[in-house]
Amino acid sequence: MFARNKRKAVSVSSDMMSKQKRYEALVNATHADLYRYAYWLIRDKSIAEGVVQETYLRAWKSLDSLQDQKAAKSWLITILRRENARRFERKQFDLVDIDEVSIEDTQHGNETELEHAELRKLMAGLNDEYREPLMLQIIFGYSGEEIAQQLDLNKNTVMTRLFRARNQLKEALEASYERRQQTNG
Amino acid sequence: MDELAFRRSLYAEPHSTDPQIKAAATSSERNRAFAEELLRLDAAISAASKVPVPEGLASRIIWQGSISEFALHKKRTRTYIALAASLAFVTGLSVVVWQQQTSTIDLTAEALAHMNHVEGYRGSTVSLAETNGKLAAFGAALISDIGVIKSANFCWLDKVRSLHLIVETTSGLVSVFFVPDVDGSEFGQRFSNQQFVGEKLTTEKAQVLMIGEQGQDLHELSEKINNNLVFSA
Incomplete structure (x- = not known):
């Protein structure tokens, strides 16, 4: 009787080992993209990190139900979006006011760095509904079709939002470039 | 494809x-x-x-996953321990309650059951003095004979120590049990089973159970005990 229990315990812990390995592989392969996506969704480093951790905790609990490895990304994004939405249900005051957020600013070394810093501010300033599909496309390389599926939107709507997002960024960049030229000149 | 559509498409993708x-x-x-x-x-x-990913984020996430599994295990173990503890508690409680119940209900049944074991009493008699020596355990004494006492032995009715006298009366042998007035030892005034019939006398410090054969008259002995039993202060 004891021997049987022992055998069972061993097989359980070896199941756990393989689960642990799958989990580690999943985290290593996806955490950077997922964190960046969370960051652009939330625009606060520490809240983003908390939501990402919460997301993986939930992922761990239902890792067994994840059969298709390809679906892992989309699955994680879905959990993360749900976690983020839950944050708003929980406390309204977690809402980030964009004016108070200092977007990660690297040193103003050269024109490219300057442009990236500028771009980050502009990206953070985009309307949520433009920024989210854009980030799915930029970070995860999703097609319009995939974004539509992930966000449960019509594909045309997604394409319009992507168009507006880039259009606004481009125009704002050009305007700020011109401003800089004027002040420099 | 016109230029506007082309531009729009490129903006989107x-x-x-x-x-x-x-x-x-x-x-x-x-x-x-x-x-x-x-x-x-x-x-x-x-x-x-x-944007830079916080240093060690992956390790923290992995660590957190293992910890949650560990916590789940601990929680499960705790649940089992709690379950076992409550089971043990309920079992213990039931035993106590059950014991208390049996001690309150069953003294007369015990006395009646005891009757089945007294067939082979000694043929000798016991003196009043010897009987009183044993009755002293209850702080009681008989001031005069209540009949020929054939046997006087302590015995246990359930968990109650009692003195069992077998007295010869005009109507035959009668068993008399002296039972200390224990809390919870309750008897009906009269009790019986198929073979025996019993009567209870409540005195100031003890209870007296008299048991005889079915149909036997216990009244005479009951009177005698009532009149002769005294208690020390």
Whole structure:
């Protein structure tokens, strides 16, 4: 009787080992993209990190139900979006006011760095509904079709939002470039 | 494809693989420049989006996963321990309650059951003095004979120590049990089973159970005991 229990315990812990390995592989392969996506969704480093951790905790609990490895990304994004939405249900005051957020600013070394810093501010300033599909496309390389599926939107709507997002960024960049030229000149 | 549609499509998907758009991108210098411009913009957005990932985030996430599993195990173990503890508690409680119940109900049944074991009493008699020596345990004494006492022995009725006398009366042998007035030892005034009949006398410090054969008259003995039993202060 004891021997049987022992055998069972061993097989359980070896199941756990393989689960642990799958989990580690999943985290290593996806955490950077997922964190960046969370960051652009939330625009606060520490809240983003908390939501990402919460997301993986939930992922761990239902890792067994994840059969298709390809679906892992989309699955994680879905959990993360749900976690983020839950944050708003929980406390309204977690809402980030964009004016108070200092977007990660690297040193103003050269024109490219300057442009990236500028771009980050502009990206953070985009309307949520433009920024989210854009980030799915930029970070995860999703097609319009995939974004539509992930966000449960019509594909045309997604394409319009992507168009507006880039259009606004481009125009704002050009305007700020011109401003800089004027002040420099 | 007109230029507006082309531009809109490229804005939405600069890396589009759509053959129509690819064709349009090479159809004019203007279009080619625009496509390149958007690719540059996209590269910039992509670079700008790569905010630094907090150091050690992956390890923290993995660690947290293992901890949650460990906590789950601990929680399960705790649940089992709690379950076992409550089971043990309920079992203990039931035993106590059950014991208390049996001690309250069953003294007369015990006395009646005891009757089945007294068949072979000694043929001798016990003196009043010897009987009183044993009755002293209850702080009681008989001031005169209540009949020929054939036997006087302590015995246990359930968990109650009692003195069992077998008295010869005009109507035959009668068993008399002296039971200390224990809390919870309750008897009906009269009790019986198929074979025996019993009567209870409640005195100031003890209870007296008299048991005889069915149909036997216990009244005479009851009177005698009532009149002769005294208690020390």
